[in-house]
Amino acid sequence: MEAGLRERKKRRTRQALVEAAVRLFEEKGYDGVTVAEIAAAAEVSTRTFFLHFQTKDDVLFANAAPRIDLGLQVIAERAGEPMREVLGRAMEAMIGHVWDGDLTSGLAALRVRLAAGAPALQAGMLQRFFTAQTELSGALCRAYPDELDEVGAAALVGALIGAVVAATATSIGRGDSPDQVRDAMRRAAELVLPPGG
Amino acid sequence: MEAGLRERKKRRTRQALVEAAVRLFEEKGYDGVTVAEIAAAAEVSTRTFFLHFQTKDDVLFANAAPRIDLGLQVIAERAGEPMREVLGRAMEAMIGHVWDGDLTSGLAALRVRLAAGAPALQAGMLQRFFTAQTELSGALCRAYPDELDEVGAAALVGALIGAVVAATATSIGRGDSPDQVRDAMRRAAELVLPPGG
DNA sequence: ATCGTTGACTGCATTCAATGTATTAATACA
DNA sequence: TGTATTAATACATTGAATGCAGTCAACGAT
Numbered sequence: 001m002e003a004g005l006r007e008r009k010k011r012r013t014r015q016a017l018v019e020a021a022v023r024l025f026e027e028k029g030y031d032g033v034t035v036a037e038i039a040a041a042a043e044v045s046t047r048t049f050f051l052h053f054q055t056k057d058d059v060l061f062a063n064a065a066p067r068i069d070l071g072l073q074v075i076a077e078r079a080g081e082p083m084r085e086v087l088g089r090a091m092e093a094m095i096g097h098v099w100d101g102d103l104t105s106g107l108a109a110l111r112v113r114l115a116a117g118a119p120a121l122q123a124g125m126l127q128r129f130f131t132a133q134t135e136l137s138g139a140l141c142r143a144y145p146d147e148l149d150e151v152g153a154a155a156l157v158g159a160l161i162g163a164v165v166a167a168t169a170t171s172i173g174r175g176d177s178p179d180q181v182r183d184a185m186r187r188a189a190e191l192v193l194p195p196g197g
Numbered sequence: 198m199e200a201g202l203r204e205r206k207k208r209r210t211r212q213a214l215v216e217a218a219v220r221l222f223e224e225k226g227y228d229g230v231t232v233a234e235i236a237a238a239a240e241v242s243t244r245t246f247f248l249h250f251q252t253k254d255d256v257l258f259a260n261a262a263p264r265i266d267l268g269l270q271v272i273a274e275r276a277g278e279p280m281r282e283v284l285g286r287a288m289e290a291m292i293g294h295v296w297d298g299d300l301t302s303g304l305a306a307l308r309v310r311l312a313a314g315a316p317a318l319q320a321g322m323l324q325r326f327f328t329a330q331t332e333l334s335g336a337l338c339r340a341y342p343d344e345l346d347e348v349g350a351a352a353l354v355g356a357l358i359g360a361v362v363a364a365t366a367t368s369i370g371r372g373d374s375p376d377q378v379r380d381a382m383r384r385a386a387e388l389v390l391p392p393g394g
Numbered sequence: 395a396t397c398g399t400t401g402a403c404t405g406c407a408t409t410c411a412a413t414g415t416a417t418t419a420a421t422a423c424a
Numbered sequence: 425t426g427t428a429t430t431a432a433t434a435c436a437t438t439g440a441a442t443g444c445a446g447t448c449a450a451c452g453a454t
Contacts, residue, residue, distance in 0.1 A: 006421050010431065034410065045433050050412065120411095122327070123320035130323055133363060154367035155360045155385035162359015163352045166330065170351035188352035192389070203450055207402065231439060242404050247441065317440095 014052045014062070016042040021059040026110065030057075030118035057124035060111055067097045068132040075139045083144045088193045090136070091160060095185050103178040112172040126165075133161045156192075163188040211249045211259070213239040218256040223307065227254075227315035254321035257308055264294045265329040272336045280341045285390045287333070288357060292382050300375040309369040323362075330358045353389075360385040 020041035024033040035056050039046045053059045074090040102108035115122040134154075141153035148156070167188035171181045217238035221230040232253050236243045250256045271287040299305035312319040331351075338350035345353070364385035368378045 004422085006429090006431070009421090013431080035412090036410085046411095047413095047434080048432055051432075054412090056411065119324065123324040126323040126327055127316065127320040130319070133359075137363065137367075150371060151364050151367050151381045151384075155364040155381075155388050158363025158385070159356040159360035159389050162330075162362075163356035165359075166334065166355025167348050167352040170334075170348050174347060184348045184352075187348075188355070191352050192356050201451090203401075206450090210402085232441090233439080243440095244405075244442095245403055248403075251441090253440065 013042070013044055013048065017044070017049060017052055018059055018062050022107075022110065025060070025114055030114040030121050055124065057121050060107075060114075060121070061125075061128060063101055063107075064128065067094055067101070068135055070094055070097050071132075071136055072139050075136070075143055079143045083140070083147050084193050086143075087140060087156070087160065088189065088195070091164065091189045091193070092186075095164075095182065095189070098185070099178070099182050103181055108168075108181070109172050112169055116173065129161060129165050133157055136161075160189060160192045163192050210239070210241055210245065214241070214246060214249055215256055215259050219304075219307065222257070222311055227311040227318050252321065254318050257304075257311075257318070258322075258325060260298055260304075261325065264291055264298070265332055267291055267294050268329075268333055269336050272333070272340055276340045280337070280344050281390050283340075284337060284353070284357065285386065285392070288361065288386045288390070289383075292361075292379065292386070295382070296375070296379050300378055305365075305378070306369050309366055313370065326358060326362050330354055333358075357386060357389045360389050 017038060021033070021038045024038060024041060027033075035049050036046045038059070039049045042049075049059075053062075071090040071094045074093050075086055078086045078089060098108065102111075111121075111125065115125055137150075137153045137157040140157060141148050141150055144153075164185050167184045168181060171184035176184065214235060218230070218235045221235060221238060224230075232246050233243045235256070236246045239246075246256075250259075268287040268291045271290050272283055275283045275286060295305065299308075308318075308322065312322055334347075334350045334354040337354060338345050338347055341350075361382050364381045365378060368381035373381065
């Protein structure tokens with residue numbers, strides 16, 4: 001997959017910014033760290049930070065982009081199978097991705113901990129979930145035009161994501177282990193989409 | 198109901214700020230208006246704006262505070278009745294408050310329209326919903342300690358609010374009438390809490 | 395009626411996220 | 425080797441939000 005020295009250097013800079021940010025946030029909290037500090041710790045200019053990340057909080061979600069695509073992919077591939085079953089499988093795929101991406105690494109826990117003390121970060125997180133939710137809802141509506149209208153799809157996906165996000169935040173905030181958190185996510189999903197129905 | 202000249206003046210200032218903000222936002226969009234402009238239009242200093250509202254977006258939610266209390270009140274009063282029924286009634290009360298507070302006045306529509314073009318505002322709105330959700334969830338958990346644990350309560354309330362918020366945003370964004378929006382909210386609530394069950 | 399207190403409001407300075415512009419320097423490519 | 429990209433930099437600016445010191449009107453007690 002095309003190495004390219006330029007590309008590699010860029011990636012290294014990006015990675016350095018992510019690592020510096022995580023380390024500093026752990027030390028001093030989200031509001032206790034400025035973008036300038038992160039950039040300095042990664043030995044680049046402040047302007048370069050915003051060349052890699054749109055906002056300060058973006059640096060904490062560097063790896064979250066593929067997650068939603070995973071869900072959309074399931075919906076695209078399994079079109080034809082029963083709607084609620086497909087949605088359940090999409091959710092299960094995303095939960096799996098969270099598990100071995102953010103849950104075991106402790107990144108998810110860090111985010112929840114930081115968000116508890118930094119409203120700006122909390123707002124940013126919620127917005128990401130909402131954007132993902134909107135994309136999923138649109139895809140589902142397009143895949144099942146006879147069963148769902150726009151509003152119905154939004155309600156169903158909103159319920160699913162709403163349940164899982166709230167359960168996850170609560171479980172992590174309570175200090176649960178990664179396994180317990182994953183169970184909480186699954187139970188929340190089953191609350192909206194019962195397995196035998 | 199103690200009038201008090203000082204109190205009245207303060208309220209007038211606050212109201213002037215709200216009205217100036219709404220008018221300017223309608224004219225030039227959310228990002229197209231600065232706090233300084235709003236303050237100038239209300240003939241007060243910029244500093245005074247932040248004396249009345251914590252953030253720029255706060256001015257658009259001046260009347261939303263009592264809504265959550267309404268829901269909490271229902272949960273407190275009806276304790277003892279079946280849990281899901283009480284939660285449904287709490288939601289119905291809040292929907293009613295939205296109806297004759299923001300829906301008929303067009304304020305809700307304005308917020309959705311503005312939020313579509315201003316990520317910062319969208320994030321702020323979502324955060325408000327999440328805060329409300331957390332409070333409701335806590336109250337419900339305390340009212341029904343045998344039926345719900347923290348995570349279960351979060352999941353249930355998260356599903357309910359998530360469904361209603363998503364359906365509302367979609368319905369408004371599609372240009373529906375206030376009646377249609379209210380119907381969408383009710384259907385979304387019934388998706389999570391079926392009436393006959 | 396007067397005086398001390400409270401509290402709403404102001405002006406000014408500062409921090410910090412985020413953006414625009416112009417420039418430098420290293421990589422890529424012919 | 426020379427030319428075109430492009431990551432990264434330096435510098436300046438906007439705008440939200442906060443801190444602080446000071447003004448003046450409203451209030452309450454004597």
